[in-house]
Amino acid sequence: MSRKVDFLVVGSGIAGLTFATKAAQYSQVLILTKKNKADSNTNYAQGGIASVFADRDSFDYHANDTVKAGEGLSHKDAVRIMVENGPKLVRELYNEGCLFTLDNQGDFELGREGGHSHRRIVHAKDYTGYEIERVLLEEAKRRNVEISENEIALDLIVVDGECLGLYFFDANKQKLDYILANATVLATGGTGQVYLHTTNPPIATGDGIAMAYRAGAKVANMEFVQFHPTSVYNIQIDGRAFLISEAVRGEGGILKTKSGKSFMDKYDPAGNLAPRDIVARACVSEMRATKSKYVLLDISHINADYLKKRFPTIYETCLKWGVDITREPIPVVPAAHYTCGGILVNTWAESSINRLFALGECSCTGVHGANRLASNSLLEALVFSTRASEKAKEIKEIKVKTTMCMQKTACTGPDYRLQIKQIMNQYVGVMRNVKGLEKAHRSISDFCTKFDDGVLIQNAEARNIADIAILIVKSAIMRLESRGLHYIREYPEKKKDFAKDTIIRRKES
Ligand code: FAD
Ligand code: SIN
Secondary structure, eight states, X not given: OOEEEEEEEEOOSHHHHHHHHHHTTTSOEEEEOSSSTTOSSGGGOOSOEEOOOSTTOOHHHHHHHHHHHTTTOSXXXXXXXXXXXXXXXXXXXXXXXXXXXXXXXSSBOEEOOTTOSSOOEEOSTTOXXXXXXXXXXXXXXXXXXXXXXXXXXXXXXXXXXXXXXXXXXXXXXXXXEEEEEEEEEEOOOOOGGGSSSBSSOTTOSOHHHHHHHHTTOXXXXXXXEEEEEEEEEEEEETTEEEEOOHHHHHTTOEEEOTTSOBOGGGTOTTGGGSOHHHHHHHHHHHHHHTTOSOEEEEOTTSOHHHHHHHOHHHHHHHHHTTOOTTTSOEEEEEEEEEESOEEEOOTTOBOSSBTEEEOGGGEEOSSSTTSOOTTOHHHHHHHHHHHHHHHGGGOOOOOOOGGGTTTOOXXXXXXXXXXXXXXXXXXXXXXXXXXXXXXXXXXXXHHHTTSOSSEEEESHHHHHHHHHHHHHHHHHHHOOSOBTTBOBTTOOSOOGGGOSOOEEOOTTO
């Protein structure tokens, strides 16, 4: 391709598409995406998008709930921006054709999820992400955004502190190439595939975070990996664990041990709707105590017709596997779900490298702090991607000699991803301990040394997984306390000295 564009976006989930559809109104935008354009975490989002619509709700309530879940690390300015911009942007999605579920009055039907003091989850039954992805892809087509599929971004081109574009592997032509851009926008999503058991699809290998880290960007709060308490036990579809939405607990679902005893009231006054970190740890504790490989999620006491209408995907999918959720409980386990940390950005989504933006799950705006409140992720992506599209108007033309760019050599590397996933599951999961973290650090560092410094065209994802794993482990070792999603057995309390972000930047840069 070897071309130059105004804005080069990597990723076609909610973040990349939101930026692209807005920026395309005043500039030329190219999206590279590594598989099919709808292949993203966004496409699988179930519960919904949190925003203030209920009469009794307010921005203060939503902001307070978000900050409370964040356990002292949420950036309050970013939180405020997110909650205040939410309703307008959610309504815009609806006006663009998103078929959000409406109540009898024609208003958004608002769901409930853990940690939210009010009903505020706008949803399209239990397939909200699919609906958002569908509408944004249509919008991108309408606005002539060019989307190039099967293009794998590999490494950023950074010269004198400025990002000039990136190298990518064109899987259609099987060739290494580069693109220059006035601004490069990483919207590559999460890192769930660093773990064996994850709700994230195979694209979620943390490529954007790994690329930005290798290029010298600041990366923050990687220890805060969110484990969703309820993914279906022992069944995978296309490389991901199937999620049972938190909205199921919002509508009355109860967590029980294998022998049918409900347990969440023991752990938190909010019971089954406690924040996710608490629920995930409770599930693991109960599984250990009862020597069981799963716990049960029971919603069978709720009206069957209502369940089929409210959760059609969950109902149909479980039924295919022989579980009728209207009659029996679902065996569930926690699974790696969401990356609260990422490429550190300001409230305009600008990273610490000039001309490099980061959006959505690969970024760290600071909104989520030490734990993300359910359904705040789609909202964060929507709000800060919109702001980035406004900020990007100020970007000036780059001046660059193309000869600077093809100096890198293509190389291949080993594939240790299975070994790394096993280590991460064993030592860097819901509950951690110092010895385990150190062991993980040693083994994964060892794998990292096996990769050359060139642009990898084979096993690029494996190197990204190794880089992300080491970032998570290092950040976890740096935080000798327990806070939000990071629980370390020897240091079970929160400590004042650690009430700050964990920021890592590659030494060589
Ligand atoms: P994604 O949607 O993951 O998009 C990333 C894009 O980048 C993809 O197109 C991918 O192919 C591309 N990409 C990655 N690497 C490269 C590369 N090297 N080169 C080229 N392209 C690349 N959040 C909520 O708020 N509410 C919910 O109800 C909810 N439910 C969820 C349910 C599930 C099962 C999962 C997995 C997540 C859920 N989340 C939910 C989280 C939320 O869906 C994600 O955080 C959000 O969709 C991330 O959007 P994104 O645009 O940042 O990334
Ligand atoms: C869910 O539906 O439980 C997922 C919601 C989220 O991750 O925010």
